[in-house]
Amino acid sequence: MAASVGPIPVPAAGEKQSGYFTFADDPGLAKYQWPFFSIAGASPGPTFLVTAGIHAAEYTGIEAAIRLGREIMPADVSGTVVIIPLLNRPGFYERCIYVNPEDNDNMNRVFPGRPDGTWSERFAHHLLNEVVVRCDYAIDLHAGDMIEDLEPFVIYRETGDTEVDRKARRMIDSYGVAWAMKGLPTGERPGTLYAAAAARGIPAMIAESGRCGLLEEEAVVRHVNGVKNILRTLGILRGAPVDLPPPHVLAHFEWLRSPHEGIFHCGVKVAERVQAGQRLGEMVDLLGNRLAEITAPVGGIVLFVVTSPAIKRDGLLLGIGVPE
Ligand SMILES: [Zn+2]
Structure with a gap:
């Protein structure tokens, strides 16, 4: 098993590690430390990435990712679970809505990024190439932002790669909401993390649960249970998955x-x-x-x-x- 996923250390099989990592070769990025959990299963299997907080005031996703990191035990895992609970590190204590205070970019519009671009573009480039493409699946947890009420839903993108699309569909069918948005059809919102991952062959999705900057328990639990059910469906987490009715697809x-x-x-x-x-x-x-x-x-x-x-x-x- 890999000893790291890019800058994120992965412990020996059967162990869990948590701490902070950075992107050391970019001084602008290296001003910050990102929290992580890496859970190395007792038995081998795929690597599953959970990210949250690319929008810094979407707190239910951040809280759910932290809980997943604390609750999932290596003895119950086949493969590796890597969790980054807060991507928009500069925006968190500033309580930023939509954007990142380093450059006022929406970090979920700049993927795949650029090695020599704005702060957000460089972050996107490093995250995608050093972390995301080294994983087999990726889920990005969101909520309605500080000023948004929201009905829970999931988003995925059809890539045309049958195998990637089949796996992404399996993920969204296992999360447990009524609505699934297929792709970003207008082209108005390019540059999302999940779509960049999908374009690089990584089955990926967004889950939206929560609203208005509130840490509502029901919305946090929906994210925690949704991710665990996906992990069980994929055989990464021990236990039988709950068989859920698939979401209605929105085109x-x-x-x-x-x-x-x-x-x-x-x-x-x-x-x-x-x-x-x-x-x-x-x-x-x-x-x-x-x-x-x-x-x-x-x-x-x-x-x-x-x-x-x-x-x-x-x-x-x-x-x-x-x-x-
Ligand atoms: Zn969001």
Whole structure:
């Protein structure tokens, strides 16, 4: 078994290690230390990567990854489980929404990164090439951000590689939510970690559970149980997996943005089904004058809404998943 996954040390078979690692050959990155757990199973098998906190205020994913690192015991593992609970290390104590304070980049839009780019691009390059591609599976844990309510869902991407797609599908079917978004069809949001992993042949997914910067137990437990059930389905963690109904596949993710700077009066809730043309809310100015009515361009299920009423021009309002 490998003695390391890139900069992350892996102990002898049957042992667990935790601590902090860095990317020593890049001084800008090496200012920071990232927490990790590496769990070397008593018997051999695949290497499974769990990451969280690429968005630093999506706390349920971070908390779930820490719990997984503490709860999973090497005696119950066949293979290796590597966990990085907080990718956006610069943004965590700054309580950053969406971005990383080193360069104001959204770290989940810059993959595969560049060795000589911005801080986030260099981080993406190192993480992908030194860690992610040395694993056999990858899951990235998210939530609604500090200002987002959210209905739990998973995301995967079809690569055209039958084997990679089959394995990714097996992962999302084992997590335990009602909705699965297939790919990033609009091309509006390229550069995600999971999609870059999938493009490099690593079956990968995102799981979204949690909202509004709250450490709600139900949302944390959904992530913990979801990852454990995937690990059991893949034969990496001891125990019979729970046989779950597969999620409904959503073929398109429509993100609505505001044409004006102003105050958002949202008229829908997450998990609500909406019809094309339905009124979803309105934008008003700072005197309460109506600037625009927000209507649904497509029918589907509301997967997230921005809960802060303060919206910049072109600011995000909500996301609708469109069934296949
Ligand atoms: Zn996120």
